[in-house]
Amino acid sequence: MLPFDAAKCVEIQTNWGDKQWNNDRPISNLWTFWTNNTCHPFPESSQSSSCARGFYGDYVVPAKTREHIKYTIDFARQNKLPLIRNTGHDFIGRTTCWGSIILNTHVFKDVTFVKKYTGPGTWRGGAATVGAGIQGRELPRLANKQRPPQVVVAGECPTVGFASGYILGGGCGPLASLYGMAADQVLSFEVVTASGKTFHLCCDSLTVKTYNDLPSSAVIFNVNFTHTIDFELYWKGVDAFHFLSNRYVENGLVVHYELSPLRLHVQAFLNPKRPLRSSMTNQPTNRREAPVRQLDAGGIPYSRETKQFQTFFDLYVDDFEDEGSGASALTGGWIYTRKDIAQNATAINAAQRLTAE
Ligand SMILES: Cc1cc2nc3c(=O)[nH]c(=O)nc-3n(C[C@H](O)[C@H](O)[C@H](O)COP(=O)(O)OP(=O)(O)OC[C@H]3O[C@@H](n4cnc5c(N)ncnc54)[C@H](O)[C@@H]3O)c2cc1C
Secondary structure, eight states: OOOOOOOHHHHHHHTTTTTHHHHSSSOOOOOOGTTTTTTOOGGGGOOOOSSSOTTSSSSSEESHHHHHHHHHHHHHHHOOOOEEEEESOOTTSTTTTTEEEEETTOOOOOOOESOOOOSSOOOOEEEEEETTBBBHHHHHHHHHHHHHHHHEOOOOOSSIIIIIIIIOOOOOTTTTTHHHOOGGGGEEEEEEEOOOOSEEEEEEEEEEEEEEEEEEEEEEEEEETTTTOOOHHHHHHHHHHHHHHHHHHHHHHHEEEEEETTTTEEEEEEEEEETOSSSSSSSSSSSSSSHHHHHHHHOOOOOOEEEEESSSSHHHHHHOOBBBBOOOOOOOOOOHHHHHHHHHHHHHHHHHHHHHH
16 A cells, blocks of 8 residues: 555645546546545545545556457456446446456547548548547547548537547537437447457447538527526526427537526537528528527527637637536436427426426
Protein backbone atom coordinates (compact mmCIF):
# COMPACT_ATOMS: atom_id res chain seq x y z
CA MET A 1 0.00 0.00 0.00
CA LEU A 2 1.35 3.46 -0.92
CA PRO A 3 1.83 6.03 1.85
CA PHE A 4 -0.65 8.96 1.99
CA ASP A 5 0.43 11.67 -0.48
CA ALA A 6 -0.97 15.07 0.56
CA ALA A 7 0.05 16.79 -2.71
CA LYS A 8 -1.69 14.09 -4.76
CA CYS A 9 -4.80 14.47 -2.65
CA VAL A 10 -4.90 18.23 -3.34
CA GLU A 11 -4.42 17.57 -7.08
CA ILE A 12 -7.38 15.17 -7.08
CA GLN A 13 -9.59 17.54 -5.08
CA THR A 14 -8.72 20.42 -7.42
CA ASN A 15 -9.54 18.47 -10.58
CA TRP A 16 -12.46 16.36 -9.35
CA GLY A 17 -15.05 18.37 -11.30
CA ASP A 18 -13.00 18.37 -14.53
CA LYS A 19 -14.28 15.73 -16.91
CA GLN A 20 -11.27 15.54 -19.18
CA TRP A 21 -8.92 15.19 -16.20
CA ASN A 22 -11.02 12.24 -14.99
CA ASN A 23 -11.17 10.72 -18.48
CA ASP A 24 -7.39 10.74 -18.61
CA ARG A 25 -7.01 8.85 -15.28
CA PRO A 26 -6.91 5.08 -15.85
CA ILE A 27 -9.80 4.09 -13.55
CA SER A 28 -11.66 7.26 -12.58
CA ASN A 29 -15.44 7.24 -12.91
CA LEU A 30 -17.49 10.30 -13.79
CA TRP A 31 -20.39 9.40 -11.50
CA THR A 32 -19.51 8.52 -7.91
CA PHE A 33 -22.88 6.78 -7.52
CA TRP A 34 -21.43 3.68 -9.18
CA THR A 35 -18.31 3.61 -7.00
CA ASN A 36 -20.57 3.72 -3.92
CA ASN A 37 -18.61 6.90 -3.07
CA THR A 38 -15.60 4.75 -2.17
CA CYS A 39 -12.27 6.52 -1.89
CA HIS A 40 -13.95 9.91 -2.32
CA PRO A 41 -11.66 13.00 -2.30
CA PHE A 42 -14.32 14.86 -0.28
CA PRO A 43 -15.32 12.12 2.22
CA GLU A 44 -17.36 14.55 4.29
CA SER A 45 -19.77 14.89 1.32
CA SER A 46 -20.99 11.31 1.65
CA GLN A 47 -21.94 9.14 4.61
CA SER A 48 -21.07 5.95 2.73
CA SER A 49 -17.54 7.10 1.85
CA SER A 50 -14.61 5.03 3.04
CA CYS A 51 -10.90 4.87 2.21
CA ALA A 52 -11.13 1.33 0.82
CA ARG A 53 -10.75 0.73 -2.94
CA GLY A 54 -14.22 -0.77 -2.93
CA PHE A 55 -15.90 -0.53 -6.30
CA TYR A 56 -12.83 0.72 -8.16
CA GLY A 57 -11.04 -1.96 -10.18
CA ASP A 58 -8.00 -3.75 -8.74
CA TYR A 59 -5.91 -4.01 -11.93
CA VAL A 60 -5.38 -1.67 -14.85
CA VAL A 61 -4.01 -2.49 -18.29
CA PRO A 62 -3.29 0.68 -20.25
CA ALA A 63 -3.31 -1.20 -23.57
CA LYS A 64 -1.06 0.12 -26.33
CA THR A 65 -1.34 -2.70 -28.88
CA ARG A 66 -3.93 -5.23 -30.05
CA GLU A 67 -1.82 -7.92 -28.35
CA HIS A 68 -2.25 -6.16 -25.00
CA ILE A 69 -6.01 -6.28 -25.53
CA LYS A 70 -5.96 -9.94 -26.48
CA TYR A 71 -3.77 -10.99 -23.51
CA THR A 72 -5.89 -8.98 -21.08
CA ILE A 73 -9.10 -10.57 -22.30
CA ASP A 74 -7.53 -14.05 -22.02
CA PHE A 75 -6.19 -13.27 -18.54
CA ALA A 76 -9.59 -12.00 -17.38
CA ARG A 77 -11.33 -15.09 -18.71
CA GLN A 78 -8.82 -17.53 -17.21
CA ASN A 79 -8.92 -15.84 -13.80
CA LYS A 80 -12.67 -15.25 -13.83
CA LEU A 81 -12.23 -11.51 -13.32
CA PRO A 82 -14.93 -9.08 -14.37
CA LEU A 83 -13.50 -7.33 -17.40
CA ILE A 84 -14.52 -3.76 -17.82
CA ARG A 85 -13.39 -0.87 -19.90
CA ASN A 86 -12.89 2.67 -18.93
CA THR A 87 -13.18 6.18 -20.12
CA GLY A 88 -15.63 6.40 -17.25
CA HIS A 89 -18.70 7.90 -18.97
CA ASP A 90 -21.01 4.99 -18.63
CA PHE A 91 -24.39 6.08 -17.27
CA ILE A 92 -25.17 2.68 -15.75
CA GLY A 93 -21.89 1.92 -14.07
CA ARG A 94 -20.47 -0.70 -16.42
CA THR A 95 -16.96 0.72 -16.11
CA THR A 96 -16.40 0.20 -12.43
CA CYS A 97 -16.76 -3.00 -10.43
CA TRP A 98 -15.34 -4.62 -7.32
CA GLY A 99 -12.26 -6.78 -8.01
CA SER A 100 -12.25 -6.06 -11.71
CA ILE A 101 -9.54 -5.64 -14.29
CA ILE A 102 -9.74 -2.44 -16.28
CA LEU A 103 -8.70 -2.66 -19.88
CA ASN A 104 -8.13 0.92 -20.97
CA THR A 105 -7.89 1.77 -24.69
CA HIS A 106 -7.59 5.51 -24.20
CA VAL A 107 -4.32 5.71 -26.20
CA PHE A 108 -5.83 4.26 -29.39
CA LYS A 109 -6.07 7.68 -30.99
CA ASP A 110 -5.24 7.04 -34.65
CA VAL A 111 -7.66 8.49 -37.22
CA THR A 112 -7.36 8.23 -41.00
CA PHE A 113 -9.69 9.82 -43.55
CA VAL A 114 -10.38 8.76 -47.13
CA LYS A 115 -12.34 10.79 -49.68
CA LYS A 116 -13.87 7.70 -51.25
CA TYR A 117 -14.54 4.54 -49.30
CA THR A 118 -13.85 1.39 -51.30
CA GLY A 119 -14.63 -1.31 -48.69
CA PRO A 120 -17.60 -3.67 -48.54
CA GLY A 121 -21.10 -2.27 -49.17
CA THR A 122 -22.35 0.43 -51.52
CA TRP A 123 -21.11 3.57 -49.73
CA ARG A 124 -18.56 5.41 -51.92
CA GLY A 125 -18.44 8.72 -50.06
CA GLY A 126 -15.93 9.88 -47.46
CA ALA A 127 -14.98 7.73 -44.47
CA ALA A 128 -12.88 7.89 -41.32
CA THR A 129 -11.24 5.00 -39.48
CA VAL A 130 -11.28 5.96 -35.80
CA GLY A 131 -9.30 4.47 -32.90
CA ALA A 132 -11.22 3.30 -29.79
CA GLY A 133 -9.63 6.01 -27.62
CA ILE A 134 -10.84 8.99 -29.67
CA GLN A 135 -13.26 11.24 -27.80
CA GLY A 136 -16.26 13.18 -29.08
CA ARG A 137 -14.60 16.55 -29.59
CA GLU A 138 -11.36 15.22 -31.09
CA LEU A 139 -13.02 13.66 -34.11
CA PRO A 140 -15.04 16.68 -35.39
CA ARG A 141 -11.89 18.77 -34.94
CA LEU A 142 -9.82 16.41 -37.12
CA ALA A 143 -12.66 16.11 -39.65
CA ASN A 144 -12.83 19.89 -39.91
CA LYS A 145 -9.15 19.97 -40.97
CA GLN A 146 -9.88 17.83 -44.07
CA ARG A 147 -10.27 19.53 -47.45
CA PRO A 148 -13.15 19.93 -47.99
CA PRO A 149 -14.03 19.97 -44.25
CA GLN A 150 -15.96 16.88 -43.14
CA VAL A 151 -18.51 16.12 -40.41
CA VAL A 152 -19.45 12.91 -38.60
CA VAL A 153 -22.43 11.95 -36.43
CA ALA A 154 -20.66 12.57 -33.11
CA GLY A 155 -22.51 13.14 -29.81
CA GLU A 156 -23.13 16.47 -28.17
CA CYS A 157 -20.73 15.49 -25.39
CA PRO A 158 -17.16 16.55 -26.19
CA THR A 159 -15.56 13.80 -24.07
CA VAL A 160 -17.56 10.60 -24.73
CA GLY A 161 -15.53 7.78 -26.34
CA PHE A 162 -16.65 7.85 -29.99
CA ALA A 163 -15.57 4.46 -31.32
CA SER A 164 -16.41 2.69 -28.07
CA GLY A 165 -19.42 3.06 -25.74
CA TYR A 166 -21.06 5.83 -27.81
CA ILE A 167 -21.36 3.87 -31.07
CA LEU A 168 -21.88 0.53 -29.36
CA GLY A 169 -24.90 2.05 -27.59
CA GLY A 170 -26.38 3.51 -30.81
CA GLY A 171 -25.00 7.05 -30.55
CA CYS A 172 -27.17 10.10 -30.94
CA GLY A 173 -25.84 13.55 -31.81
CA PRO A 174 -26.66 16.88 -33.44
CA LEU A 175 -26.51 15.44 -36.97
CA ALA A 176 -28.67 12.40 -36.23
CA SER A 177 -31.92 13.83 -37.61
CA LEU A 178 -30.15 14.46 -40.88
CA TYR A 179 -28.00 11.34 -41.28
CA GLY A 180 -29.35 8.79 -38.76
CA MET A 181 -27.94 7.34 -35.55
CA ALA A 182 -24.17 7.00 -35.19
CA ALA A 183 -24.34 3.19 -35.31
CA ASP A 184 -25.94 3.51 -38.77
CA GLN A 185 -22.80 5.30 -39.99
CA VAL A 186 -20.52 2.33 -39.30
CA LEU A 187 -18.98 0.75 -42.39
CA SER A 188 -16.71 -1.73 -40.59
CA PHE A 189 -15.43 -2.72 -37.14
CA GLU A 190 -11.91 -3.78 -36.19
CA VAL A 191 -12.36 -6.04 -33.18
CA VAL A 192 -10.33 -8.30 -30.95
CA THR A 193 -12.25 -11.35 -29.80
CA ALA A 194 -11.41 -14.06 -27.32
CA SER A 195 -13.61 -17.09 -27.08
CA GLY A 196 -14.19 -19.28 -24.08
CA LYS A 197 -17.16 -19.77 -21.82
CA THR A 198 -17.67 -16.04 -21.87
CA PHE A 199 -17.39 -14.31 -25.18
CA HIS A 200 -15.59 -10.99 -25.00
CA LEU A 201 -15.26 -8.52 -27.80
CA CYS A 202 -13.23 -5.35 -27.82
CA CYS A 203 -13.41 -2.76 -30.54
CA ASP A 204 -10.00 -1.20 -31.31
CA SER A 205 -11.18 0.96 -34.23
CA LEU A 206 -14.08 1.36 -36.61
CA THR A 207 -14.80 3.09 -39.89
CA VAL A 208 -17.68 5.54 -40.25
CA LYS A 209 -19.15 7.65 -43.04
CA THR A 210 -18.14 11.29 -43.29
CA TYR A 211 -20.05 14.10 -45.02
CA ASN A 212 -19.07 17.48 -46.42
CA ASP A 213 -19.53 20.22 -43.86
CA LEU A 214 -22.09 22.93 -44.65
CA PRO A 215 -23.14 26.34 -43.35
CA SER A 216 -25.51 25.88 -40.39
CA SER A 217 -27.67 27.86 -38.02
CA ALA A 218 -28.93 27.63 -34.45
CA VAL A 219 -31.57 29.23 -32.27
CA ILE A 220 -31.04 29.59 -28.52
CA PHE A 221 -34.47 29.68 -26.93
CA ASN A 222 -35.59 30.29 -23.34
CA VAL A 223 -38.77 30.31 -21.31
CA ASN A 224 -37.81 30.83 -17.66
CA PHE A 225 -38.44 32.65 -14.39
CA THR A 226 -37.17 35.94 -15.78
CA HIS A 227 -40.09 35.74 -18.25
CA THR A 228 -42.79 34.43 -15.92
CA ILE A 229 -43.25 32.97 -12.44
CA ASP A 230 -46.69 31.62 -13.34
CA PHE A 231 -46.16 27.83 -13.27
CA GLU A 232 -49.26 26.98 -15.26
CA LEU A 233 -48.34 29.46 -18.00
CA TYR A 234 -44.78 28.14 -18.02
CA TRP A 235 -45.87 24.50 -18.43
CA LYS A 236 -48.30 25.54 -21.14
CA GLY A 237 -45.25 26.89 -23.02
CA VAL A 238 -43.30 23.65 -22.42
CA ASP A 239 -46.25 21.63 -23.74
CA ALA A 240 -46.41 23.79 -26.89
CA PHE A 241 -42.69 23.20 -27.44
CA HIS A 242 -42.96 19.41 -26.90
CA PHE A 243 -46.08 18.96 -29.04
CA LEU A 244 -44.05 20.00 -32.11
CA SER A 245 -41.27 17.42 -31.60
CA ASN A 246 -42.13 15.35 -34.67
CA ARG A 247 -42.10 18.45 -36.81
CA TYR A 248 -38.57 19.33 -35.68
CA VAL A 249 -37.27 15.88 -36.63
CA GLU A 250 -39.11 15.83 -39.96
CA ASN A 251 -37.34 19.10 -40.83
CA GLY A 252 -33.87 17.68 -40.07
CA LEU A 253 -33.50 19.63 -36.81
CA VAL A 254 -31.96 18.43 -33.59
CA VAL A 255 -33.23 20.16 -30.47
CA HIS A 256 -31.06 19.98 -27.38
CA TYR A 257 -32.59 21.34 -24.18
CA GLU A 258 -32.68 21.36 -20.40
CA LEU A 259 -35.97 21.33 -18.51
CA SER A 260 -36.74 22.06 -14.86
CA PRO A 261 -39.49 24.00 -13.09
CA LEU A 262 -39.53 27.52 -14.57
CA ARG A 263 -36.52 26.83 -16.80
CA LEU A 264 -36.76 25.60 -20.38
CA HIS A 265 -33.34 26.26 -21.89
CA VAL A 266 -33.02 25.18 -25.53
CA GLN A 267 -29.40 25.28 -26.64
CA ALA A 268 -30.12 24.90 -29.39
CA PHE A 269 -32.51 24.28 -32.24
CA LEU A 270 -29.79 23.11 -34.62
CA ASN A 271 -30.25 23.42 -38.31
CA PRO A 272 -27.32 21.82 -40.09
CA LYS A 273 -27.47 22.53 -43.81
CA ARG A 274 -30.04 25.34 -43.74
CA PRO A 275 -28.34 28.67 -42.99
CA LEU A 276 -30.85 30.89 -44.75
CA ARG A 277 -33.94 29.39 -43.26
CA SER A 278 -35.41 29.42 -39.84
CA SER A 279 -33.90 26.99 -37.34
CA MET A 280 -37.25 25.99 -35.89
CA THR A 281 -39.13 25.01 -39.01
CA ASN A 282 -38.42 24.71 -42.65
CA GLN A 283 -40.00 28.11 -43.24
CA PRO A 284 -38.23 31.26 -44.46
CA THR A 285 -37.02 33.44 -41.55
CA ASN A 286 -39.38 36.31 -42.30
CA ARG A 287 -42.32 34.15 -41.26
CA ARG A 288 -42.99 33.31 -37.64
CA GLU A 289 -42.04 29.74 -36.72
CA ALA A 290 -44.59 27.26 -35.35
CA PRO A 291 -43.39 27.23 -31.69
CA VAL A 292 -43.25 31.01 -31.66
CA ARG A 293 -46.76 31.29 -33.12
CA GLN A 294 -48.10 28.94 -30.45
CA LEU A 295 -46.35 30.74 -27.61
CA ASP A 296 -47.53 34.10 -28.89
CA ALA A 297 -51.09 32.79 -29.20
CA GLY A 298 -50.99 31.47 -25.61
CA GLY A 299 -49.52 34.71 -24.22
CA ILE A 300 -46.36 32.87 -23.09
CA PRO A 301 -43.25 35.07 -22.86
CA TYR A 302 -39.88 33.81 -24.18
CA SER A 303 -36.57 35.01 -25.59
CA ARG A 304 -34.54 33.73 -28.51
CA GLU A 305 -31.32 34.41 -30.36
CA THR A 306 -30.50 33.20 -33.87
CA LYS A 307 -26.92 32.40 -34.88
CA GLN A 308 -25.47 31.65 -38.32
CA PHE A 309 -22.24 29.70 -38.85
CA GLN A 310 -19.95 29.13 -41.82
CA THR A 311 -19.72 25.44 -40.92
CA PHE A 312 -21.48 22.95 -38.67
CA PHE A 313 -18.18 22.56 -36.83
CA ASP A 314 -18.26 26.25 -35.83
CA LEU A 315 -21.79 25.71 -34.51
CA TYR A 316 -20.68 22.60 -32.58
CA VAL A 317 -17.81 24.44 -30.88
CA ASP A 318 -20.05 27.41 -30.09
CA ASP A 319 -22.97 25.51 -28.60
CA PHE A 320 -21.63 22.39 -26.88
CA GLU A 321 -19.69 22.97 -23.73
CA ASP A 322 -17.77 20.68 -21.40
CA GLU A 323 -19.88 19.25 -18.63
CA GLY A 324 -18.77 18.63 -15.05
CA SER A 325 -17.97 15.37 -13.26
CA GLY A 326 -17.75 14.07 -9.70
CA ALA A 327 -21.44 14.19 -8.79
CA SER A 328 -23.31 11.22 -7.38
CA ALA A 329 -25.77 11.30 -10.25
CA LEU A 330 -28.11 8.56 -11.41
CA THR A 331 -28.92 9.10 -15.07
CA GLY A 332 -31.33 7.42 -17.45
CA GLY A 333 -32.50 7.71 -21.01
CA TRP A 334 -35.60 7.05 -23.01
CA ILE A 335 -36.34 7.09 -26.73
CA TYR A 336 -39.80 8.22 -27.86
CA THR A 337 -40.87 7.23 -31.33
CA ARG A 338 -42.74 9.58 -33.64
CA LYS A 339 -45.81 7.41 -33.07
CA ASP A 340 -45.47 7.97 -29.30
CA ILE A 341 -45.44 11.72 -29.85
CA ALA A 342 -48.30 11.64 -32.36
CA GLN A 343 -50.54 9.51 -30.14
CA ASN A 344 -49.45 10.19 -26.55
CA ALA A 345 -47.92 13.65 -26.41
CA THR A 346 -50.28 14.83 -23.67
CA ALA A 347 -49.42 11.92 -21.37
CA ILE A 348 -45.68 12.26 -22.14
CA ASN A 349 -45.80 15.96 -21.33
CA ALA A 350 -47.58 15.22 -18.05
CA ALA A 351 -44.97 12.57 -17.13
CA GLN A 352 -42.12 14.96 -17.88
CA ARG A 353 -43.69 17.64 -15.71
CA LEU A 354 -44.16 15.13 -12.89
CA THR A 355 -40.49 14.08 -13.16
CA ALA A 356 -39.19 17.64 -13.28
CA GLU A 357 -41.29 18.82 -10.33
C1 LIG B 1 -22.04 13.83 -19.84
C2 LIG B 1 -22.43 12.78 -20.85
C3 LIG B 1 -22.92 13.18 -22.09
C4 LIG B 1 -23.31 12.22 -23.03
N1 LIG B 1 -23.76 12.62 -24.26
C5 LIG B 1 -24.13 11.70 -25.18
C6 LIG B 1 -24.56 12.08 -26.50
O1 LIG B 1 -24.57 13.23 -26.86
N2 LIG B 1 -25.00 11.12 -27.33
C7 LIG B 1 -24.98 9.80 -26.99
O2 LIG B 1 -25.36 8.96 -27.80
N3 LIG B 1 -24.55 9.39 -25.77
C8 LIG B 1 -24.13 10.31 -24.86
N4 LIG B 1 -23.71 9.91 -23.62
C9 LIG B 1 -23.75 8.48 -23.31
C10 LIG B 1 -22.47 7.79 -23.74
O3 LIG B 1 -22.42 7.66 -25.14
C11 LIG B 1 -22.39 6.40 -23.09
O4 LIG B 1 -22.31 6.55 -21.69
C12 LIG B 1 -21.24 5.59 -23.61
O5 LIG B 1 -21.41 4.26 -23.19
C13 LIG B 1 -19.90 6.12 -23.17
O6 LIG B 1 -18.88 5.44 -23.83
P1 LIG B 1 -17.36 5.54 -23.33
O7 LIG B 1 -16.55 4.58 -24.13
O8 LIG B 1 -16.94 6.97 -23.30
O9 LIG B 1 -17.50 5.12 -21.81
P2 LIG B 1 -16.99 3.87 -20.97
O10 LIG B 1 -17.54 4.15 -19.61
O11 LIG B 1 -15.54 3.65 -21.11
O12 LIG B 1 -17.65 2.57 -21.63
C14 LIG B 1 -19.05 2.45 -21.76
C15 LIG B 1 -19.43 1.00 -22.14
O13 LIG B 1 -18.87 0.64 -23.40
C16 LIG B 1 -18.01 -0.47 -23.29
N5 LIG B 1 -16.82 -0.20 -24.10
C17 LIG B 1 -16.09 0.94 -24.06
N6 LIG B 1 -15.09 0.86 -24.95
C18 LIG B 1 -15.21 -0.33 -25.58
C19 LIG B 1 -14.46 -0.99 -26.61
N7 LIG B 1 -13.37 -0.42 -27.17
N8 LIG B 1 -14.85 -2.23 -27.01
C20 LIG B 1 -15.93 -2.83 -26.42
N9 LIG B 1 -16.67 -2.25 -25.44
C21 LIG B 1 -16.31 -1.02 -25.03
C22 LIG B 1 -17.67 -0.59 -21.80
O14 LIG B 1 -17.42 -1.92 -21.41
C23 LIG B 1 -18.91 -0.05 -21.14
O15 LIG B 1 -19.87 -1.08 -21.04
C24 LIG B 1 -23.26 10.84 -22.70
C25 LIG B 1 -22.74 10.45 -21.45
C26 LIG B 1 -22.32 11.40 -20.53
C27 LIG B 1 -21.78 10.96 -19.23
